Structures are given as structure tokens and as C-alpha cells.
Amino acid sequence: QAVVTQEPSLTVSPGGTVTLTCGSSTGAVTSGHYPYWxxxxxxxxxxxxxxxxxxxxxxxxxxxxxxxxxxxxALTLSGAQPEDEAEYYCLxxxxxxxxxxxxxxxTVL
Amino acid sequence: xxxxxxxxxEVKKPGASVKVSCKASGYTFTSYDINWVRQATGQGLExxxxxxxxxxxxxxxxxxxxxxxxxxNTSISTAYMELSSLRSEDxxxxxxxxxxxxxxxxxxxxxxxxxxxxxxxxxxx
Numbered sequence: 001q002a003v004v005t006q007e008p009s010l011t012v013s014p015g016g017t018v019t020l021t022c023g024s025s026t027g028a029v030t031s032g033h034y035p036y037w038x039x040x041x042x043x044x045x046x047x048x049x050x051x052x053x054x055x056x057x058x059x060x061x062x063x064x065x066x067x068x069x070x071x072x073x074a075l076t077l078s079g080a081q082p083e084d085e086a087e088y089y090c091l092x093x094x095x096x097x098x099x100x101x102x103x104x105x106x107t108v109l
Numbered sequence: 110x111x112x113x114x115x116x117x118x119e120v121k122k123p124g125a126s127v128k129v130s131c132k133a134s135g136y137t138f139t140s141y142d143i144n145w146v147r148q149a150t151g152q153g154l155e156x157x158x159x160x161x162x163x164x165x166x167x168x169x170x171x172x173x174x175x176x177x178x179x180x181x182n183t184s185i186s187t188a189y190m191e192l193s194s195l196r197s198e199d200x201x202x203x204x205x206x207x208x209x210x211x212x213x214x215x216x217x218x219x220x221x222x223x224x225x226x227x228x229x230x231x232x233x234x
Contacts, residue, residue, distance in 0.1 A: 001171065034218055038154070045204055045224040046146070046154060057222060089154050093217050097170045100146075100154040 002026045004092050004101035011107045012080045020104045021072040022090030028071035033092040035073030037066055040087045040103075049088075050075060080108050111135035113143075113205050113225035120231045126193040129228045131205035138186035139163040142208040144221060145179065145190045149201040157203075159212040160188060168212050195232045202227040 003025040012018035022035060029035060037050040048057055050066035053073065063079045073090055085108040090101040116130040131143060145157040158169035160179035167179045178191045188205060205225045210218035 036219055036221075040154075045227055047224070048221050051210075051220045052218070055220075091154075091156070091219065093219065095215050097168075098156045098217050098219060100156060103153045 001097075002092070002094050002099055004090060004099050006088075006090060006101040006104045008102070009105040009107065011109055012077065012084075014080055014082060014108055016080050017076065017078045018080060018106065019069070020075045020077075020088055020090075020106070021069065022074070022092065022101050023072045024092055026094070029068060029073045029092060031068065033073070033094070035066065035068070036091040036093075036098075037064075037073075037075045038089045038091070039084075040089065046089065077106075082108050084108055111207070111223045113207060113223055115203075115205060115225040115228045118229040118231070120233065121195050123196055123232055123234055125195050125232075126191060127195060127230050128189055128191040129203050129205075129230070131188045131190070131225050133186045133188070133207070136207075138181075139183055142210075142212055143179075143181075143188040144206045144208050144212075144219065145177075146204045146206060147201040148204070148227075149198070152201075155201075157190070159208065159217065161212075162188060168214060168217070192230075195230075197232050200230065200232045202229050204228075 005023045038046040040046040054066040087103045089103045114132045139162045144159045160167045162181045181188045206221040207223045209220035
């Protein structure tokens with residue numbers, strides 16, 4: 001099974017910008033992996049933010065955006081808010097099964 | 110509004126089976142796949158598989174093949190995930206999620222929008 005890699009932790013200042021990335025052990029991440037991003041806060045179910053690389057759900061704050069960057073999927077947060085402090089997971093689809101990354105703990109400090 | 114309501118917490122002994130339910134409301138149950146995801150305490154998310162409530166077709170992650178069964182009862186708009194031969198490593202929160210996309214035997218296009226609140230399964234002797 002493929003391994004999906006994310007930064008274990010990142011810190012961003014309030015109002016700042018940060019980019020989280022999502023890599024694949026099989027090579028470059030492409031749109032064919034339909035990159036997907038979730039946000040999860042302690043004690044809560046995951047909430048989907050981005051699907052199919054860059055598409056947002058109706059509840060996804062505009063400050064979040066998804067893209068492909070340097071062979072990885074990327075989630076960029078522009079103008080971080082205290083409530084954005086959470087764990088962020090990416091998910092990539094491979095033939096047969098989707099695989100989650102290990103998650104990035106984002107601290108807003 | 111669209112909701113997925115999951116069954117309550119379970120405590121099981123090693124070797125037993127557990128069946129978690131996920132009741133859908135606010136939409137036509139047979140129109141969208143249900144996916145199952147689990148999360149061990151303090152750990153990341155793990156995709157388990159999908160079920161098409163209309164056809165009953167399923168697809169499971171290789172790790173769970175032979176141990177997991179996903180079924181449904183369309184008359185009560187409820188999906189089920191049964192995991193057998195439980196071991197301590199199966200202690201986790203199990204989530205169901207609606208998929209606006211689709212899955213087949215060879216690929217999954219996921220647009221998971223609504224999630225259940227999760228069911229805690231504890232496996233302990």
C-alpha cells in the first residue's frame with residue numbers, strides 16, 4: 001500500500017500564511033489522486049475542507065485553498081485565525097483504495 | 110437537515126464481532142455511497158471501505174478484507190459495518206460518512222460531506 005506523508009506539525013502566526021503538503025510514496029501527486037483535505041478538532045468528527053485538489057464545500061472558509069505544488073498536494077491557509085488550530089489530514093485515491101496521510105497538527109500562535 | 114446518526118459505544122472481548130449502525134435522514138438513502146473511516150485513540154484516520162446502498166455493492170481496504178462486512182437495510186435507511194475477529198488494535202472510533210462521489214472496484218472519487226459523530230469500540234479482555 002502507498003504511504004502518504006504530511007508534516008507532523010506546523011506553526012503559523014495569527015493572520016499569517018502557511019502551506020501544508022501531502023506527498024505520495026509512489027511518486028508525484030497528480031490530479032488523478034483526487035487530493036482531499038480534512039480538518040479535525042479534538043473530540044470532533046473530521047470536517048471536509050477540499051476535494052478533488054481544489055474544490056471547496058459550501059462551508060469551507062475562503063482563506064483555505066488547495067493546489068498541486070512541486071509534486072505534492074498542498075493546502076494553503078491565508079490569514080490564519082485562532083479557530084484554525086486543528087489537525088489536518090490529506091487523503092489520496094489510488095487504484096483500489098484511498099489512503100490517509102498521518103496528519104499535520106497546526107498551531108496558531 | 111442531512112444527518113448520519115450512529116449507534117452507541119460498544120465494549121467487546123478479543124475474538125468477538127461488533128456491528129455499528131449509521132442511520133441516514135434528510136436525503137434519499139439509496140442515492141449516495143456510505144464510507145467508513147476509523148481512528149484509534151491519538152492516531153490518524155484510516156479508510157475502511159465503501160458501500161452503495163442502492164446496489165449493496167461494497168469495496169474494502171485490503172487491510173480489512175475477510176474481517177469487515179458492510180451492509181444496509183434500505184427500509185430503515187441504515188448502513189451497517191461489522192468487524193469480526195476483534196483484537197485490541199481495533200479499539201477506535203468508527204465513523205460513517207456520506208460520499209457525494211462514487212467508488213468502484215478500481216477507484217474511489219470521494220466527496221465526503223456529512224459525517225456521523227462516531228462510535229467508540231473498545232476491545233478488551
